[in-house]
Amino acid sequence: MKTEDASFRDRDGYIFSHEGLIYRSISPSYFDNYNLLKDSGLLKALVDNKKLIAHQEVSNFTDIKENLIIQPIQLPFISYPYEWSFYQLKRAALLTLEIQLESLNHGMSLKDATAFNVQFVDGKPIFIDTLSFEKFNDGTPWQAYKQFCQHFLAPLVLQVYGIEDLNKLQVLHIDGIPLELTSKILPFRSKLNLSIYSHIHLNAKYEKKYKSDTSFKSKKIDLPKSKQINILNHLKSMISGFKLPKSKTNWTDYYNDFSYNSENIQEKKDFVSKTIANISPKTVIDSGSNTGLFSEIASKFAQQVISFDFDASVIHNQCKQLAKNKITNIIPLIVDMSNPTPAIGWANKERKSFIDRLPNEATSLSLALIHHLVLSNNLSFELIAKFYATFSLHLIIEFVPKDDPQSQRLLVTKKDVFDDYTIENFEQVFQNYFKLITSQKFSDSKRVIYNFEKR
Amino acid sequence: MYQLYIDPGTGSLLLQMLLGAVAAVVLFYKRIVYFFLKIFNKKKLEEKLKDGNED
Numbered sequence: 001m002k003t004e005d006a007s008f009r010d011r012d013g014y015i016f017s018h019e020g021l022i023y024r025s026i027s028p029s030y031f032d033n034y035n036l037l038k039d040s041g042l043l044k045a046l047v048d049n050k051k052l053i054a055h056q057e058v059s060n061f062t063d064i065k066e067n068l069i070i071q072p073i074q075l076p077f078i079s080y081p082y083e084w085s086f087y088q089l090k091r092a093a094l095l096t097l098e099i100q101l102e103s104l105n106h107g108m109s110l111k112d113a114t115a116f117n118v119q120f121v122d123g124k125p126i127f128i129d130t131l132s133f134e135k136f137n138d139g140t141p142w143q144a145y146k147q148f149c150q151h152f153l154a155p156l157v158l159q160v161y162g163i164e165d166l167n168k169l170q171v172l173h174i175d176g177i178p179l180e181l182t183s184k185i186l187p188f189r190s191k192l193n194l195s196i197y198s199h200i201h202l203n204a205k206y207e208k209k210y211k212s213d214t215s216f217k218s219k220k221i222d223l224p225k226s227k228q229i230n231i232l233n234h235l236k237s238m239i240s241g242f243k244l245p246k247s248k249t250n251w252t253d254y255y256n257d258f259s260y261n262s263e264n265i266q267e268k269k270d271f272v273s274k275t276i277a278n279i280s281p282k283t284v285i286d287s288g289s290n291t292g293l294f295s296e297i298a299s300k301f302a303q304q305v306i307s308f309d310f311d312a313s314v315i316h317n318q319c320k321q322l323a324k325n326k327i328t329n330i331i332p333l334i335v336d337m338s339n340p341t342p343a344i345g346w347a348n349k350e351r352k353s354f355i356d357r358l359p360n361e362a363t364s365l366s367l368a369l370i371h372h373l374v375l376s377n378n379l380s381f382e383l384i385a386k387f388y389a390t391f392s393l394h395l396i397i398e399f400v401p402k403d404d405p406q407s408q409r410l411l412v413t414k415k416d417v418f419d420d421y422t423i424e425n426f427e428q429v430f431q432n433y434f435k436l437i438t439s440q441k442f443s444d445s446k447r448v449i450y451n452f453e454k455r
Numbered sequence: 456m457y458q459l460y461i462d463p464g465t466g467s468l469l470l471q472m473l474l475g476a477v478a479a480v481v482l483f484y485k486r487i488v489y490f491f492l493k494i495f496n497k498k499k500l501e502e503k504l505k506d507g508n509e510d
Contacts (some may be wrong), residue, residue, distance in 0.1 A: 087510060146467035194481065198474055206466030213465055221468050227475025234478035237485065243510040320510070 001061075005349035006116075013067070013131045022075075023058070024413045026068040030131055033108075034068070037133050042106035051099055052127045053119075076283075076304050078357055081115035081151065082170035083308075083333040083341055085316035086159050086244050091127045092118040093152035097236045098125055100142065104232075106224060111138040113144035114175070115151040115352070122329035141223040146207070149199055150176025153239070157196055161187055167312065168332050174345050179204035195238045244316065264442050268449060270299060271440050272365070272396060275451045278303045279394050281363040287337050288369035292318035295330050298365060304329050306358075310336035311443065337369065338377045355391075363387070364392035367449075371400040372422055375410040380418070381429035389433040395452040399426050404447065423448065 002013040012030035016023055026034055037043045046052035055072040075090060092115055100110045110132050117129040142148075154177040155166045162171055183204040190196050195336075241413060276298050284298040289307035289312065301306045307330055309315055318332040335341055338402065341354035366388065373379045388395050400407055402421050427436070427450075434452030441448050 059494035090510070141463075141468045143463040143468075145464075145471055146464040149467070198470075198477065202473075203467060204472050206470045207464050208466070210469060221472060223471050223475050227479070228471070230482060231471060231474050231476040234482055235472075237482070316510075362477040 005347070006345070006351060008346070008350075010112075010131055015431070018061075022072065023061075024055070024070050024072060024130060025064060026131065028066060028068065029168055031068070033134050034131075036108060036135055038132075040106040040108060042103060042133065043107055045102060045106070046099060046127070050093060050126060051102070052130065053121075055130060071126065072130065073195065075119055075121060075128070077306060077331060077359065078352075079120060079331060079333055079435075080341065080351055081155075082167040083166075083335055083354070084120075084320050085312055085332065085334060086156065086242075087121060087316045087319035088125070089115070089152065089156055090239060090242055093148075093156060093239050094236060095125045095127060096148060096152065097232055097239070100144075101229065101232050101236075103133060104136060104229060107136050108133045109140075110134075110144050111143065111312055113148035113151060118193075118329055119242065123322060123330075126377075134389075136225070139222045141221060142228055145231075146179075146203070148235075149179060149203060152176075153199055153235070154179060154182040155191070156239065156242055158182060158185060159244060160242050161190055164312070171342065171344060174351065179207060199235070199238075200390050244313075264444050264447075266441050267440070268367070268398070269294075271449050271451075273297045273301070275394075275396055275438070276363065279363055281394065283359045283362040284365060285358065285362045285391070286365040288366065288372070289318070290314055290369065291331065291369075292321060292330065292332060294365055294367055295332070296322075296325070296327060297361075299330050301326055302363070304331070306331050306333065306362075308333040308335035308337075309356075310334065310338075338379070358391045360391055361393040362389050362391055364396065365395040366395065366397040368384060368400055368406065370397065370402070370426070371402075371407040371410060373403075375407055375414070375418060381426055385430045385433045389454055393454050395430075395434055395454075396449065397430070397452065398447055398449045399423055401446045404445065 001016050001018045004017065007015040011027065013024055013026040014035075016025060017119065035402040043052070047054045047096075053072045053075075058069050058071050061069050078086075081092070084092065095118060096110070096113050096115075100113070102336045103109050111134045112129075112132055116127050117127055117132060119128050120126070150173075155170055156178070158169075159166055179200060183201045186196075186200065191201055274295055277300075280301055282303045284295070284302040284305045286292075286295040286298060286305060286307035288308045289295050290311075292307055295305045295307035307318070309318075312334050315332045318330075322328075322330055322332070337356050343349060343353040343356065344351045373384055374381070388397075401423060402408075402411075402416075402418065430436075430450070430452060433455060435455055437451040437453050439448055439450040
């Protein structure tokens with residue numbers, strides 16, 4: 001039995017793993033609320049609508065008698081808010097508000113609203129913290145309002161105003177982006193928007209003003225339920241209307257670019273789909289997934305596909321595309337292959353690194369990526385092969401030679417110190433870690449695609 | 456007051472009292488705007504809903 005490192009903030013219970021399965025232990029201090037969650041019908045309402053993760057009570061842990069143990073539906077992969085695109089964060093925000101509204105309907109309220117309480121399963125956001133619900137006393141404002149603003153509203157609003165690379169700022173602030181900071185970064189014209197002015201700018205001002213006000217406990221703060229519902233509905237309609245600025249979504253289509261003609265792309269598609277169909281893997285990890293074209297091919301033969309790219313707008317567009325095509329077994333994430341999500345929080349263990357969360361023995365896709373890793377990031381074949389070998393049983397990798405237009409583009413402003421960037425070297429180094437199963441040359445370019453298996 | 460394990464922030468709690476009143480007005484106003492948009496722009500609105508190409 002091992003307690004999860006992330007599970008220490010809430011005194012009402014904790015998460016632990018046992019024989020590869022995840023359980024939640026509920027302390028007696030939460031029993032009243034847990035019973036209310038069940039008896040009020042809230043649990044059923046949320047689980048039936050796939051808004052809250054389903055669980056069952058188990059009794060096979062006799063050594064922790066005083067606590068109640070529940071086993072939630074097991075999640076195949078845990079992602080973090082700073083890996084989500086605008087599209088995903090917006091949906092997670094709306095889910096949280098809908099859950100709070102539903103809770104109020106049943107006489108309960110969310111006691112926290114962190115984005116870490118949401119995960120993506122089957123292409124949809126789902127709330128995973130069964131212990132977040134508490135009895136609602138009419139008159140109390142929403143206790144988690146500030147947290148909601150920091151975790152959801154701030155990063156969304158910043159992106160609406162065209163501020164990029166938000167996920168990096170989210171990594172720095174484990175409890176959401178501080179409102180004072182958000183207010184400072186936002187352009188002046190955001191103050192002219194009444195909703196944004198009140199939930200961000202005014203909120204930041206109030207926070208600062210009353211921060212050291214200890215007389216507050218004696219003050220009567222009273223907010224009737226109907227007014228809280230007004231605020232929640234207002235937040236909901238505001239967030240529903242959020243859109244990224246136009247320039248951020250018109251990304252250039254790589255596959256329409258010059259290095260590929262339609263024959264090449266068809267050959268590559270055929271190779272990938274034939275190879276993955278043969279393996280029929282549980283998990284495919286598509287690194288540098290770009291438009292997600294090959295993730296979609298992989299999703300037909302794999303149980304789940306984790307596809308990631310460093311470009312936030314590419315991941316945002318992929319999410320939209322998947323929703324349109326009704327593909328649910330792909331999870332697109334913003335992760336930079338050359339600088340993956342670090343572990344953060346207490347003892348650097350609270351939120352795990354991306355590498356730590358990757359499933360073992362996956363099938364890796366690495367298409368048109370190697371030239372970026374070597375020519376732009378100065379990585380060696382040795383480091384790349386070793387890295388893929390840590391989590392991949394199979395590796396489908398495309399070699400892009402130096403004289404390819406895409407490689408040449410990367411070398412325009414850079415000195416070519418890459419004498420060892422040859423196909424012979426590539427094959428030799430990768431075969432130290434992997435066995436070559438098949439490879440195929442493209443008819444119209446010098447690129448080669450390989451199917452490797454781990455030694 | 457409840458004892459909480461997260462800091463709800465005094466300012467944020469006080470702000471909600473202010474917003475509670477304002478939000479009702481804003482929502483009411485939006486509903487009126489939407490009502491008129493629906494009458495004059497029915498076609499456009501329907502297309503927008505059909506499209507589903509939202510962010």
